[in-house]
Structures are given as structure tokens and as C-alpha cells.
Amino acid sequence: MVRQPYPKKGTWTPDEDHKLVAYIVRYGIWNWNEMPRFAGLQRSGKSCRLRWMNYLRPNVRRGNFSREEEETIIRLQKQLGNRWSAIAARLPHRTDNDIKNYWNTRLKKRVILQNNNSASSATTETSFSFSVEENSPDADSLILPNIPTMADFPEPLTYGTTFSSSGCHQTVEIDNSYSMRETFVSSENYWEIPSFLEQPLIDEGFDREALWYSHHQNLYDPVNDFWVNPLV
DNA sequence: AATGATGACAACCGCAATCCA
DNA sequence: CTGGATTGCGGTTGTCATCAT
Secondary structure, three states: OOOOOOOOOOOOOHHHHHHHHHHHHHHOOOOOOOHHHHOOOOOOHHHHHHHHHHHHOOOOOOOOOOHHHHHHHHHHHHHHOOOHHHHHOOOOOOOHHHHHHHHHHHHHHHHHHHHHHHHHOOOOOOOOOOOOOOOOOOHHHOOOOOOOOHHHOOOOOOHHHOOOEEOOEEOOOOOOOOHHHHHOOOHHHHOOOOOOOOOOOOOOOOOHHHHHHHHHHHHOEOOOOEOOOOOO
């Protein structure tokens, strides 16, 4: 196996993003370790995977956590602990890294503050600790009432109806019944990008990358940086 | 204006889990 | 079954922007 002896590190450049997206659009994901070499990137496979999963992958939403999302994170963190991937699985469009960062930089402090306040108010509330036994054999088997999963979104909407913007304000509402259903497209459905991988690898006049973006441009919400087009 | 402190987030590292020949 | 390769996860660090002094 041939590896880059000193893979590049640090912030990704737009050109690197472009190369990675273009490669995945054209050839798909087959082997993260080998992919960067073929894509012309001097990055480790790990770095490419992280970049794709957290930022370049369509349907990834960043920043601007709603009140409901914050409450869900706090509740799940209380139930599951720092199992960010499990928490992310219950928050459509959010990545574990994003949730982890958000918790560490904002929510954790808030929760500690609230706990201090509630403790000083001399209620019978217990301290903010896991409600799950730490030695629980399988916390995934827990019943989590009111928490949606992929199965809760059986009828994904078409891309064109996913988002709309009005001026500087996102129009999608997230109500108490967790109507993020409005914004959700199942991963299964999502990857049914028509014929990308069935196309010949080299096809004059067929701009696969442009077609890919054209399929997903309706997902982009410039206000909330919902899937940033890396080519811009 | 310069500089240090702080916050937010992107990215890396090490390890565990999983895959597969 | 086994061991190396690959992927996934969570903790941590690095970097940059903003704010306070």
C-alpha cells in the first residue's frame, strides 16, 4: 500500500473541497484511505472522511440550533451521556461533531448553571447525572419517548419543497411536536441520485458534478448555512 | 492601536469496533 | 478463526474572530 508519508493537515481549502466533492460525485465512496491519492489530495483518508461527513456531505446543517434541538440535546445527553453519534442519529441533519461542539461550548455551561440554581433552590431534584446506569449493557435499547428516529419520517418530501427562504428568514417552523419532518429527507431516498454512478466514468459533455449540484441546490439555505456549496 | 482573554468551531489523535481475506 | 485494514467515535487541540482592557 502506498501512503502519503506526510499528509497535509489543517484547514481545508476550497480547492481541496472541490477535489473531494468532485471525486465522490464521480466515483462514490469506496475506500477512504486510497481515495485521496486518486482524488489528487495530499490528505489522510481520515481527514477526507471527516471533511465529507461533517461539512461537504449534502443535507448537513450547521449552526443556528433551534430551541427544540437544544432541549433535545440536553435531554439525550442526560439519558445517553456523551454518545454524540447516538444523539446525532436522533437529530436530523446534525453531525455528532457539531452537536459535541455545541454542547461543549454552550449547553454544558447552561446546564451546569441551571443545576446550580436548582440545587440552591433546595428542591428535591437530583443532580444532573445520567439517568441511565453507567454500566448499562446496551443503552441503545432504552426507550426514548418523544424522540424521533429515521423510521418516524416515512414520507420524505421532494427536494424542491424542503426549504424556502423569505428575505433573511428561514420559513421552516419547528414546533413542539418536532415538525422537523418538514425538512427531513431520508438517507436512503437521498442517495437515489439518478444515474450518477451508472453513467460512464468519462462522458464528454456530461458534467456530473454540475448535475449533482443542480440536484441539491434546493437544499441549500444560505441563511443557516445549510449545506454550503464548496465550489462557491 | 496594540495586546491579551475568551468563545466558537474546524480538525486531529488515539482507540475501539467492524470488515474481510 | 485470525490478524491486518478500514471505519467510526469521542476527547482534545488548534485556529481564528471578537471583545475587553
